[in-house]
Amino acid sequence: MELIEEIAARLGVRAERGKRFADLTSLRVGGAIDWVITPETEEEAAAIVNELDKAGIGWRPLGSGSNVLADDGDHHYVVLNLSNMKGEVHIDGELVSVSAGYSLPRLCIDAARAGLSGIEGLGGIPGTIGGALWMNAGAYGHEIGTVTEKVRVAREGKVVEIAGDSIEWNYRHTSFREGELLLGATLRLKHDDPEQIKARMDEVKQKRLASQPHGSRSAGCFFKNPPASAIGTGKIIDEMGMKGQRRGSAVVSPVHANFIVTEGENARAEDALALAEEIRERVRREQGIELEYEVELWRAKPENTDERGSADADERGSI
């Protein structure tokens, strides 16, 4: 029995071989993963990463994979799949405690039903609470960091709580340290009329429906908006006439130019990357703007990385 298998069996956690990133990410591309370990509770997740760290085995946390573009090679590390670590939502007055694997859209609905306001703008962001916390997900004037009172993290095999205001919450970026495993959070929301909260959620949903592709395989906005530009990245790419541009199995969405969508059963990450680099190159040449990736690029071989991708993505995890 391999060491990873032995650790997982000892802790009663599922460990699988034969999975691909194409099975685990919303872009539906990406190569084979050595091992996928799927804890179901915060305690299990804390214990497993402690054991992996002690054994010197590299691992990387993954939520719903809706902000990750993993390349087509073989990824020789453990993916900690947190999408089953859902737990139960606990509501105590205006405080809402939830595990990192819980769905963010689901939590937004729960909060609205309970008459709690503060995250209704986040309702259409796919993914888990952990993924949202990691990159301070946000939309339509709401960001998760603004309402995060406490975060539970894994430290030496234990679940430890840290204060939300000890974290820097920036535009799609936080100060969580590399290799930090987020286990759950307590959010502080505000009582409001459930009907009004629902109305605001519906409004945001309509805006998304009108401006973003649906039923397509994407990772949301591929690039961040440039800080010094008056117009957003989608508009910049659109004005260059790149909507509908294709590289093999990857296409610039005709609906929203900052979305790259993949098509076909054997879609390739390299097509999406090549298209993304073509966009960056043109924006650099024609607008003098250096686009920064919002999507995280996960490489099979981090030691051979080039300049592509955010520092977060390349330095992430204990690989």
Ligand SMILES: Cc1cc2nc3c(=O)[nH]c(=O)nc-3n(C[C@H](O)[C@H](O)[C@H](O)COP(=O)(O)OP(=O)(O)OC[C@H]3O[C@@H](n4cnc5c(N)ncnc54)[C@H](O)[C@@H]3O)c2cc1C
């Ligand atoms: C159609 C569409 C629309 C989108 N719209 C928006 C939007 O409006 N605003 C926005 O902000 N994003 C948007 N996104 C991007 C994405 O949904 C968010 O970034 C989301 O928060 C990612 O959550 P996830 O669980 O899928 O994370 P993943 O993609 O699985 O992971 C993202 C990062 O978080 C890390 N991570 C995940 N869980 C944990 C954990 N428990 N502990 C430590 N690290 C962890 C991963 O290692 C990775 O670095 C959109 C995506 C799609 C497909």
